[in-house]
Amino acid sequence: MTNLDYVRSHFPILDQEVNEHPLVYLDSAATSQKPKSVIEALEGYYNRYNSNVHRGVHTLGSHATDGYEGAREKVKNFINASSIKETIFMRGTTTALNTVAYSYARTNLSEGDEIVLTLMEHHSNIIPWQQAAKATGATLKYLPLQEDGTISLDDVREMVTEKTKIVAMAHVSNVLGTINPIKEVAQIAHENDAVIVVDGAQSVPHMSVDVQDLDVDFYAFSAHKMCGPTGVGVLYGKQSLLEEMEPVEFGGEMIDFVELYDSTWKELPWKFEGGTPIIAGAIGLGAAIDYLNEIGMEQIEKHEHELVQYALEQMNTIDGITIYGPNERAGLVTFNLDDVHPHDLATALDSLGVAVRAGHHCAQPLMKHLQVAATARASFYMYNNKQDVDVFVDGLKKAKEYFGDVF
Template identity: 65%
Template sequence: MTLLDVKSDFPLLNQQINDHSLVYLDSAATAQKPQVVIDAVSDYYKYDNANVHRGVHTLGQRATDAYEGARETVTQFIHAKDSKEIIFTRGTTSSINIVARSYGDAFITAGDEIVLTEMEHHSNLIPWQQVAKRTGATLKFIPLEVDGTITMTSVKETITEKTKLVAITHVSNVLGTINPIKDITSYAHDLGAVVLVDGAQAVPHMAVDVEELDCDFYAFSGHKLGAPTGIGVLYGKAALLNQMAPVEFGGEMIDFVSLTSATFKELPWKFEGGTPIIAGAVGLAKAIDYLQTIGFDKIAAHEKALTNYAMSKLKQLDGVDIYGPEERCGLITFNLTDVHPHDTATVLDSFGVAVRAGHHCCQPLMKWLNVTATARASFYVYNTFEDVDLFIDGLKQAKEFFGDVF
């Protein structure tokens, strides 16, 4: 399989938008689903739909096997040591909130420091703001360089012996910046801090090895790599997860219950209260299988080629402001000078080109960039050089339109 022939695997992309072929450049928000994932979810509901870990009947056993098989797939996918370190959640946001509520509230106290960056998605900022409010801890931010990167010099100037936790994105959803997670983790550990990584924008695009990174927690969402919405993963080192209390209580996660007390299951099930996201896990496993069949080396190379091609085309246009470093993951955030990004995105949509416009759930970063909002084109395995050409043609049309207006 080559990267240039996979678009046909994604049925949604074969449609017209405003009488133009769809060019989908919003995969950083959510990726489209290959037919094999759609079929896997459909087949689960057609043939295997039952609750897990409960019934001894055949359907219950098949559903349980599929669900726990998905956990094994994820374990191998991110190179975790043990499947007990893989907790299924509703997504990256849910995963981070579990750590904030369980680890944060129990182990962070007044006088401790929580270190983040100004490029964090709200999902990796607001939970820590709330922990700081509840505990009296202090928030600190690793400063950004002018190109939107961070240096180890700045890391070492920010993380101190008072730092209890570092929460940082692997890849910025706005700038495309790829942060040096392994080096940051090593330094943080030397000072006794634990490290949580927001991997939402990394896992779809590059091979991730949590053992090599040595991070303590790693969170990501299935829908950004072609799985269904509503399924996510929290990886945590078993030694830490075993010290943490559940944050949701009810069925599925209990061991023994009396009228006045309860005990809870071991990892990972103590964090998975209620009927789990079974079909989502099935879809996630199939999405991982699909991407691994292609190969992440090929995916990364293709996205790099698309991004470089698009950057070269954008730089040939006057009146386009581009944000972020030269070396980046597969997205480009930009603005047409003096044009609101919502207007830019609306004109592009009229030509069938879908891009994101807004603050991208990164309002502090927008302030750092000195803008209220930006437009963003993000690329994935199914995009082509023709998609980039149509995107650039649409931008030229937008520039002409707003040039006439202004």
């Protein structure tokens, strides 16, 4: 990063001590920290123009509508969607994936059809497809993983056939850090008349994403992992597909006309945004996009790549450590330390002010594949530096020494 101190100064939460140690926050894959500009955008909405959107003609309502729909325009440009009709505000990645699985899959799948997934998927990109398969008689198929935690395009070509109707895949694994070849997989899917649904929760915050270049059919991501607030995310879908889909929530905002025995829906994207919209969240997401654009996605990706490579080098000097995933990866490292339970390790690191995540990371099928019950994970973002890595690695060494003495 060109000026890391400048970036870090935007995140007030980092300027504190945890357990009498300076905070080292290495859990951005779970949720990122928020810059002052995003916090101020949320405060500005609630302090100056808190109002519902769209129907009100008064000044506050107009201001809120401009902020809400302006955020949609920012999302469209950020991922290079072709129209705002393709960018739908939802509660997050999970809701977006469930919407596709319920509205698109249950309408378009039938017995004998196949849904192709990978073993590295987050539960949010497994369970909705399980339920869709049970409801329609479709079958789930899982792409195998290579030894380094990547997928093979040869396996994709073999498994995706004329029976395949949906391919669902993470752009970046939240456990392995694997960056999947989405553009190539999308081409294979389309050659077989299948659609591709992408979980972008771990990609959109960390790299430039162009949905038109990738040629994905659906793409989902969450604001809270990209410097925005919790409770809001985006479903991108090709307009032609979204036009054919029915809403999954019914009520205010998404209607056109309501009669006693029938109703009609608004045009895209509003037909999928039933109820009072996530106004503050969308405005906060818009401010987060402004911030990411200011820093530069290429700068962020480059910085995280250098940081994770440095972390891997330092971690590999520790005896008894197992690191999962490929060498070339996104900015996270999932690992285990011999004879130390991941939760004990995370607790020991927390006592030193270092925040990491421990558990199955909502990826139990992957844990089973790795033959572990749980792992620890350190994940990096634009505001982390090599000093953070050094403190983290030193904490690993201290924990190894401590637990070695205990046992």
